[in-house]
Amino acid sequence: MRRGKPTIKTRLLLLFFVFFLVPFSVSAAIWYGKSSKSLEDNAVDSTGLLVKQINHNLDFYFDDIEKATLPLLTNKLVQEFVKIDPQDQYQYFYTSNQLLAEVYPRYVYGRGDIYGFTVLSNRGVYYSSTSLADRIEQYRNVSADGPNYRILGISKVNDTPVLTVHRRIIDNLTYRPAGAIVIDLFLDRILEIIDEVRIGGTGFVYIVDENGRYLYHPDHELWGRPASVRPEGGSMITGKGHDRKMVISDRSSLTGLTLVAEIPRDMLMGKLNATRDMTVFVGGLLFLFALVTAAMLSLSITRPLSHLLKLMKKAEMGDLHVRAPVRQDEIGRLNQGFNHMLDEIGRLIDVAHRSQMREMEMAIKQREALLQSMQSRINPHFLYNTLSVINSHAIVSKVKPISQMTVWLSQILRYSLDVSEKPVPLEEELNHVLTYIKIQKARFKDLEVDVGLNPDWGVRVESLRLIIQPVVENAFAHGYEKHGRKPGYIGIWGEADSRWFTLRIADKGSGMEPDLLGRYRDALASFSEQDMLDTGRQPFERIGLWNVHCRLRLAFGPPYGVSIAASDTAGTIIELKLPYAPADERRGLRLV
Numbered sequence: 001m002r003r004g005k006p007t008i009k010t011r012l013l014l015l016f017f018v019f020f021l022v023p024f025s026v027s028a029a030i031w032y033g034k035s036s037k038s039l040e041d042n043a044v045d046s047t048g049l050l051v052k053q054i055n056h057n058l059d060f061y062f063d064d065i066e067k068a069t070l071p072l073l074t075n076k077l078v079q080e081f082v083k084i085d086p087q088d089q090y091q092y093f094y095t096s097n098q099l100l101a102e103v104y105p106r107y108v109y110g111r112g113d114i115y116g117f118t119v120l121s122n123r124g125v126y127y128s129s130t131s132l133a134d135r136i137e138q139y140r141n142v143s144a145d146g147p148n149y150r151i152l153g154i155s156k157v158n159d160t161p162v163l164t165v166h167r168r169i170i171d172n173l174t175y176r177p178a179g180a181i182v183i184d185l186f187l188d189r190i191l192e193i194i195d196e197v198r199i200g201g202t203g204f205v206y207i208v209d210e211n212g213r214y215l216y217h218p219d220h221e222l223w224g225r226p227a228s229v230r231p232e233g234g235s236m237i238t239g240k241g242h243d244r245k246m247v248i249s250d251r252s253s254l255t256g257l258t259l260v261a262e263i264p265r266d267m268l269m270g271k272l273n274a275t276r277d278m279t280v281f282v283g284g285l286l287f288l289f290a291l292v293t294a295a296m297l298s299l300s301i302t303r304p305l306s307h308l309l310k311l312m313k314k315a316e317m318g319d320l321h322v323r324a325p326v327r328q329d330e331i332g333r334l335n336q337g338f339n340h341m342l343d344e345i346g347r348l349i350d351v352a353h354r355s356q357m358r359e360m361e362m363a364i365k366q367r368e369a370l371l372q373s374m375q376s377r378i379n380p381h382f383l384y385n386t387l388s389v390i391n392s393h394a395i396v397s398k399v400k401p402i403s404q405m406t407v408w409l410s411q412i413l414r415y416s417l418d419v420s421e422k423p424v425p426l427e428e429e430l431n432h433v434l435t436y437i438k439i440q441k442a443r444f445k446d447l448e449v450d451v452g453l454n455p456d457w458g459v460r461v462e463s464l465r466l467i468i469q470p471v472v473e474n475a476f477a478h479g480y481e482k483h484g485r486k487p488g489y490i491g492i493w494g495e496a497d498s499r500w501f502t503l504r505i506a507d508k509g510s511g512m513e514p515d516l517l518g519r520y521r522d523a524l525a526s527f528s529e530q531d532m533l534d535t536g537r538q539p540f541e542r543i544g545l546w547n548v549h550c551r552l553r554l555a556f557g558p559p560y561g562v563s564i565a566a567s568d569t570a571g572t573i574i575e576l577k578l579p580y581a582p583a584d585e586r587r588g589l590r591l592v
Helices: 008-074 076-082 089-109 133-140 188-195 265-302 304-316 330-378 384-396 400-416 426-443 468-483 514-526 529-533 544-556
Strands: 114-121 126-128 149-157 160-170 177-186 204-208 214-216 234-238 245-251 258-264 448-452 489-496 501-507 561-568 571-578
Touching: 008 076, 008 089, 008 160, 008 177, 008 188, 008 204, 008 245, 008 258, 076 089, 076 114, 076 160, 076 177, 089 114, 089 126, 114 133, 114 160, 149 214, 177 188, 304 330, 384 400, 400 426, 426 448, 426 468, 426 489, 468 489, 468 501, 468 544, 468 571, 514 544, 514 561, 529 544, 544 561, 544 571
Parallel strands: 448 489
Antiparallel strands: 114 126, 114 177, 149 160, 160 177, 204 214, 204 258, 234 245, 245 258, 489 501, 501 571, 561 571
């Protein structure tokens, strides 16, 4: 190597920097800019469609109100009322009572969205089912030059917020304005139309009238006040920094109302920013990995012989488990010879012990393999990280049932993926099966669950993982669904005596067939531990209940395991005999 020339390690570092970090950073910046613009454009398009749909629904509703109240304008009693002389008290009270008896029930009781109405005469008399005197003067001041059908705004009548609609009455004889009908509408239908669409977590919709005032706003204090933003349609961005927001509006040609949707820009960019941060984080990890890889590659080229020397020193000290790395070059062949020498030495040492330990070792391996096989059959293999992503989307979309379901399923997976056969407190196993039952209750709303266990025994009794769930699954699959029945009852209770703790799982399904019940009882009573280890003598094709019995018997020994207390058309009761923790083996109490 010439003096001053860059080393191989330095060259590798420069190579990774130029051809990895720089292109990655540039492409990430370009991607982020284009994604931001695309996200804003998509938000404008999708929200614009939603706003137009809401406006269309509001137009349809107000058009329906206009058509429904049109017969009021020509109603005989209404026409007679607007012609009454204010001095004719008899005619006034007579016609008012007629309106109350005939017109009021038809329009107020006939439609659930009409709170009440008021009939005003240009002669000075009025009839109202809801309004107070101060509102009458407000209605009289409505300009006669405006449209015959107009929306006045939201106000409160007897502490009830209503939307007031004004309709001019034309005299059927003179064809001149003779008065007006003012209809007060409940806000329920309008709020229902607006609430049909949710714009993210912090976006909202409001309505601005023709005069630029808030007709409706989620903040009721703003009703009737001038709008802070008076859009004329389309979209725009207002504010600065974190207060920037996208405003999308649509004006109705029918009502003159402008529907406005406001979406904070941070809400639109939240997921993209998170993706950007994740990209930077992953890029940093990849860059760090590249540096480490370059350093390791340099080390593997410049120091292979030194590494082999260290392995030989360890072998001299008695560590025959060391192995030299495999390489496809001359040094690799030297390493291969070193490994072969250690393998041969180890083989010669093992020969002296193999004949004595073979039978015991094979039995232990066979038992471990069987337990591990049983455990692997029970453990479900799902992707926990995928459930976390689903839960995050559910939380953002405010779909609580999906979020809760993924949390329960995540708890089941976390518990199931632990393949340890060490005993666990009964409390952990019960918590797991109750989470499983919660998921089943989401499917079967009428499912009754009866748990009668004293909480004190949760830590006094030992169990294995995934012992109770297969029994409960059998109840659903074979007790109910196999016979075309919906699961209706699952019971879990326990009883303790001086020898063991008995846990009972009951259902009210159709039970086992007598022949199958007899086979199960014979196998549960007669099979020894040695028989269970013999994989060729398994008595059943389905391993659920038999698997639970074998795991308990192999882990704790007799008399622990599974027994079938009853199984007929009235249901099935399965009993699990479990051991106490060492400090509680002498207790014998009945659980409540």
